[in-house]
Amino acid sequence: MAAGPMKMRATIAGGNTEVRVLMSHPMTTAQMKEGLHHIRNVVVKQNGKTVIEAEISQAVSRNPVFSFRLKGGAKGDKIEVSWVDNKGESNQIESAVA
Amino acid sequence: MTRRSVLAFLGLLLAKPLSVLAAWNEQAFGAKTAADALQGIGASGAAASRDIVIEAPQIAENGAVVPIEISSNIPGTTALAVVIEKNPFPLTGRFEFKEGAAPFVKLNVKMGETSDVRVIAEAGGRSYVATREIKVTIGGCGG
Numbered sequence: 001m002a003a004g005p006m007k008m009r010a011t012i013a014g015g016n017t018e019v020r021v022l023m024s025h026p027m028t029t030a031q032m033k034e035g036l037h038h039i040r041n042v043v044v045k046q047n048g049k050t051v052i053e054a055e056i057s058q059a060v061s062r063n064p065v066f067s068f069r070l071k072g073g074a075k076g077d078k079i080e081v082s083w084v085d086n087k088g089e090s091n092q093i094e095s096a097v098a
Numbered sequence: 099m100t101r102r103s104v105l106a107f108l109g110l111l112l113a114k115p116l117s118v119l120a121a122w123n124e125q126a127f128g129a130k131t132a133a134d135a136l137q138g139i140g141a142s143g144a145a146a147s148r149d150i151v152i153e154a155p156q157i158a159e160n161g162a163v164v165p166i167e168i169s170s171n172i173p174g175t176t177a178l179a180v181v182i183e184k185n186p187f188p189l190t191g192r193f194e195f196k197e198g199a200a201p202f203v204k205l206n207v208k209m210g211e212t213s214d215v216r217v218i219a220e221a222g223g224r225s226y227v228a229t230r231e232i233k234v235t236i237g238g239c240g241g
Contacts, residue, residue, distance in 0.1 A: 040120070051199040052193060052194065052199045052203075053196070055122050055127070055192050056190065056191040056192075057191060059182060059185050059190040059208045060208070061163045061164075061208055062163075064205065065205070068203060069200040071199065084120050
């Protein structure tokens with residue numbers, strides 16, 4: 001399975017911005033027949049400013065789903081999430097806070 | 099093409115490969131014991147803390163998808179890391195929270211077997227740790 005599209009939902013809840021993002025990715029370990037293939041880096045930006053930087057391993061489940069929380073924020077803020085995997089493939093998604 | 103647009107174009111060419119070269123802590127992620135993983139992220143001397151919250155099932159039926167939600171109430175928390183003691187490579191992720199982000203993340207992880215899960219918080223140049231055991235009925239690392 002190759003890496004596929006992403007989905008994201010960003011909403012205001014309790015005065016904060018809740019970001020839920022899904023990444024289509026096999027996240028296979030070296031033990032699997034497909035060989036090691038996993039996302040390494042995830043970056044979250046709010047209105048162009050980096051707010052979260054993550055490094056992850058092959059022990060994150062297939063088709064990773066992350067929830068993040070940004071302090072404050074407002075409807076219409078631009079949220080951008082991108083990833084890069086161990087083979088140099090990458091993807092990103094951008095949407096406005098609803 | 100004006101000189102400015104040429105520079106902008108070159109900038110675009112440069113920006114793409116740089117994103118591929120993002121940092122990844124090979125040493126810590128390659129560690130095969132929790133102790134080495136902690137050392138790899140500079141958290142060997144982490145102090146136990148009750149201000150790190152780990153929300154996870156006590157028993158995970160499917161080790162391929164174990165939902166965990168972690169957060170820190172330690173003031174000034176700048177990073178959270180997840181270390182699954184009995185996985186082949188215990189370090190599962192490290193999340194850096196810059197200004198504007200809450201020290202909170204929810205994710206799904208794979209667990210090969212029942213294991214202690216350690217969550218490390220970094221705050222003010224110090225490390226803190228909380229541990230929680232998650233029992234796994236069917237392991238999720240092979241396949």
